[in-house]
């Protein structure tokens with residue numbers, strides 16, 4: 001596990017963008033695993049900038065998103081389909097046929113989960129996975145208690161997660177109660193993982209995931225067992241890590 005602590009959220013975005021660009025340059029047909037939320041927005045801005053400057057092309061890349069709300073149409077402003085268009089896909093040369101996001105409006109949600117997992121398997125799983133971190137240690141929408149062996153599945157969202165994500169919904173509109181998410185096992189298949197976390201509100205979840213026991217109560221703690229993970233943290237998100245863990249590469 002590597003831990004990079006940088007001063008500002010913008011440096012987290014820069015560092016992660018450099019890694020994504022390197023991956024796509026070395027392997028133009030990479031499979032990228034994409035995350036949503038406020039945290040990776042800066043990363044996507046940097047990727048759009050790099051594309052516009054001709055420093056990277058996504059023409060042969062495939063993408064798989066981690067999750068989507070159940071019941072929201074793709075065009076809903078809070079859907080993750082809409083998020084991805086708004087922050088990345090509309091501005092770069094990714095082939096729309098190579099973009100994969102779970103269909104939250106599928107008539108049979110369980111079948112959609114199986115279909116998505118199968119698509120992921122056929123693509124050979126993810127080469128470089130971007131992850132954000134929920135305040136309760138969730139990754140994707142895998143809430144505390146999710147079995148480590150889980151594949152893409154339907155989840156009931158924790159009340160705290162619905163509260164945290166309420167800001168993305170129009171006033172008066174309730175966030176959905178369910179979502180489709182890649183499972184912990186699906187995420188762990190990725191060959192390399194970048195976890196991004198910024199701000200003090202993430203400090204406890206970061207410390208529990210990095211320093212605590214590996215437990216299903218903290219979904220991100222499983223990342224301690226992955227062979228190639230880099231945590232990109234700003235000072236605030238890293239504030240509860242021991243000083244000697246800062247700026248060092250920790251090989252497990």
Ligand SMILES: N[C@@H]1[C@@H](O)[C@H](O)[C@@H](COP(=O)(O)O)O[C@@H]1O
Nearest residue numbers: 036037038039132133134140141
């Ligand atoms: N499903 C997403 C997660 O993938 C994301 O990591 C988390 C944190 O979001 P933010 O970056 O806005 O704090 O939010 C949602 O729950």
